[in-house]
Amino acid sequence: MDFRETLLSLVEKVVKENFSVQVSISLQKPPKKEFGDFSTNIAMQIASLRKEEPQEVGREIIHKLKQRIREDEQIKDKVKEIKLAPPGFINFFLHQDSLLDVLEEIKREGKDYGSSKAKKGKKINIEFVSANPTGPLTIAHGRQAAFGDALANILKEQGYEVFREYYVNDEGTQIDLLGESVRACYLHLLGEKASFSEEGYKGDYIKAIAQQIFAQEGKSKKEEDKDFFARFALDSILQEIKDDLKRFGVNFDLYFSQRSLTREKIEKAIETLDKKGYILRKEGAIFFKSKEFGDDKDRVLVRSDGRITYFGWDIAYHQDKYSRGFAKLINLWGPDHHGYLKRLKGAIEALGYPKETLSIIIVQLVSLYRGKDKIPISTRAGKFITLRQVIEEIGKDATRFFFLSRRSDSHLDFDLQLAKKKSLENPVYYIQYAYARICNILEFAKKEYKQINISSISLKDKESSLLNKKEEIELIKKLSEFPSILSLCAQKLEVHPLTTYLYELSSLLHSFYNQHRVVTENREITYARLLLVYCTKLVIEKGLGVLGISAPTRM
RNA sequence: GCGCCUAUAGCUCAGUGGAUAGAGCAGUAGCCUUCGAAGCUAUGUGUCGGAGGUUCGAGUCCUCCUAGGCGCGCCA
Numbered sequence: 001m002d003f004r005e006t007l008l009s010l011v012e013k014v015v016k017e018n019f020s021v022q023v024s025i026s027l028q029k030p031p032k033k034e035f036g037d038f039s040t041n042i043a044m045q046i047a048s049l050r051k052e053e054p055q056e057v058g059r060e061i062i063h064k065l066k067q068r069i070r071e072d073e074q075i076k077d078k079v080k081e082i083k084l085a086p087p088g089f090i091n092f093f094l095h096q097d098s099l100l101d102v103l104e105e106i107k108r109e110g111k112d113y114g115s116s117k118a119k120k121g122k123k124i125n126i127e128f129v130s131a132n133p134t135g136p137l138t139i140a141h142g143r144q145a146a147f148g149d150a151l152a153n154i155l156k157e158q159g160y161e162v163f164r165e166y167y168v169n170d171e172g173t174q175i176d177l178l179g180e181s182v183r184a185c186y187l188h189l190l191g192e193k194a195s196f197s198e199e200g201y202k203g204d205y206i207k208a209i210a211q212q213i214f215a216q217e218g219k220s221k222k223e224e225d226k227d228f229f230a231r232f233a234l235d236s237i238l239q240e241i242k243d244d245l246k247r248f249g250v251n252f253d254l255y256f257s258q259r260s261l262t263r264e265k266i267e268k269a270i271e272t273l274d275k276k277g278y279i280l281r282k283e284g285a286i287f288f289k290s291k292e293f294g295d296d297k298d299r300v301l302v303r304s305d306g307r308i309t310y311f312g313w314d315i316a317y318h319q320d321k322y323s324r325g326f327a328k329l330i331n332l333w334g335p336d337h338h339g340y341l342k343r344l345k346g347a348i349e350a351l352g353y354p355k356e357t358l359s360i361i362i363v364q365l366v367s368l369y370r371g372k373d374k375i376p377i378s379t380r381a382g383k384f385i386t387l388r389q390v391i392e393e394i395g396k397d398a399t400r401f402f403f404l405s406r407r408s409d410s411h412l413d414f415d416l417q418l419a420k421k422k423s424l425e426n427p428v429y430y431i432q433y434a435y436a437r438i439c440n441i442l443e444f445a446k447k448e449y450k451q452i453n454i455s456s457i458s459l460k461d462k463e464s465s466l467l468n469k470k471e472e473i474e475l476i477k478k479l480s481e482f483p484s485i486l487s488l489c490a491q492k493l494e495v496h497p498l499t500t501y502l503y504e505l506s507s508l509l510h511s512f513y514n515q516h517r518v519v520t521e522n523r524e525i526t527y528a529r530l531l532l533v534y535c536t537k538l539v540i541e542k543g544l545g546v547l548g549i550s551a552p553t554r555m
Numbered sequence: 556g557c558g559c560c561u562a563u564a565g566c567u568c569a570g571u572g573g574a575u576a577g578a579g580c581a582g583u584a585g586c587c588u589u590c591g592a593a594g595c596u597a598u599g600u601g602u603c604g605g606a607g608g609u610u611c612g613a614g615u616c617c618u619c620c621u622a623g624g625c626g627c628g629c630c631a
Binding site for chain 1: 557558559560561567568569570571572573574575576577578579580586589590591592593594595596610611612623624625626627628629630631
């Protein structure tokens with residue numbers, strides 16, 4: 001239990017004993033350092049409920065708190081002062097020695113610093129990207145890939161057993177269309193006339209696949225129907241997708257084939273719903289009563305001609321996920337699927353799973369620009385910039401960082417010209433530079449001080465004045481926030497707080513570096529500062545690792 | 556028509572119902588014989604889209620309105 005929690009439970013105890021009110025108690029990080037290290041608004045909350053003066057209530061709480069603290073060995077030495085600030089905040093000031101404890105903790109825990117065991121053993125499934133295997137990945141898929149992967153890493157840090165899954169829609173009309181398109185292209189290569197459906201896929205990659213078939217098989221596939229071409233194209237495209245994702249640093253535990261869902265699984269799902277009275281049969285089709293779950297209308301699961309709709313497949317797919325023992329499912333979708341949210345959530349509930357076990361995150365679109373020109377994203381027209389092209393042009397780290405610095409539900413304008421031009425001023429390099437800088441200092445220190453083993457440096461029982469410069473204190477405080485940043489991300493299912501945090505941490509490191517030398521004549525100070533930058537290195541390394549961004553020792 | 560997302564500094568964006576709303580970029584002026592200047596320091600900038608409401612307290616929650624994006628199929 002860290003100190004923050006210890007203090008929080010003490011405040012809870014005091015409030016419980018002295019005020020018979022129901023309030024939620026929390027400790028915040030004050031916006032300014034004049035307000036101390038922690039603060040709580042509890043006095044104002046209580047005063048509001050009891051129609052009393054906030055400052056009066058505050059004084060009373062502080063009085064009781066001080067009494068308790070004097071009796072508590074564990075925190076007696078850490079809390080320096082408790083002050084009341086208008087309009088009624090209670091601010092806690094800590095002794096600086098406790099700051100050195102933070103460094104000791106980071107050093108001791110190393111790569112585990114910031115990890116939590118809170119969700120240990122809980123299985124969580126995160127399904128993302130799941131792009132139709134009818135064309136190359138676009139930049140929008142890239143955003144989902146970066147976000148889903150980083151979020152998965154964050155959840156893993158909270159103790160979850162995380163499973164990454166990609167749902168391959170290798171069944172349905174879009175696959176038929178793909179087959180027809182490739183077949184037409186192939187026949188065209190043979191000099192035959194073939195009608196090209198208006199709805200068909202037209203990109204250069206379609207031609208490339210047709211050429212590949214021609215190169216391998218010659219004219220022998222002339223009589224094959226669309227299914228053969230669909231199969232061939234599917235395998236080829238899916239392989240490209242997997243390669244792209246791998247290159248982007250995203251590895252899935254499972255590529256789940258829609259086709260692998262058996263008829264029995266779908267019938268079982270429908271049967272489950274039927275037993276609970278959520279199935280409606282009319283006009284030869286089978287409907288799910290999604291209206292009962294807030295949807296606009298009931299939705300078809302099986303068409304009157306017997307074919308299963310996407311929704312029908314999807315229900316069976318989600319039931320399958322649950323049957324594999326996941327306590328929680330997370331789906332990342334594009335905004336074009338938001339209308340689909342109510343019916344799927346309804347179906348999950350109808351199947352008998354608690355609705356809060358399914359979280360759906362809508363990752364907003366990315367608009368691609370080159371300067372002021374918007375580049376259209378249309379898979380069927382075949383004119384678009386692929387994720388692969390962007391990674392090659394901008395680089396993996398910068399591309400990932402860009403996607404991860406913004407809220408998932410915000411629209412994103414990605415200007416290739418700007419991203420490329422500013423690539424050296426890109427915040428990701430700022431963080432990586434801080435990291436490389438620390439590595440350099442550590443190298444330098446090894447030369448200056450012959451035998452040095454940073455992990456053996458201990459500041460226990462040392463004077464806190466060793467690290468009492470403004471830049472040092474701020475850096476240590478920032479380091480101490482790392483665990484709560486990770487848990488905040490996990491709780492909000494967002495990644496960008498971590499990105500922002502790493503930037504701020506790097507900024508403090510740079511400030512410190514420019515103001516103070518680490519390696520000096522004074523051995524004690526040198527060791528203390530070495531430990532400080534070493535701890536910073538650990539946190540940056542871990543943070544970047546979670547984001548899936550590399551931490552180079554040199555740049 | 557209905558639904559979802561967005562609106563914060565010149566630009567790109569942070570901001571967990573709390574204290575004087577913050578960063579970067581762009582601008583200006585400084586800082587390298589000393590651990591990497593891809594860096595640091597200083598400097599100013601706001602009708603938080605608009606109007607109501609809830610609250611001790613609203614950029615944050617609720618209602619309505621405006622603007623932009625997206626979606627509303629027995630397509631996926």
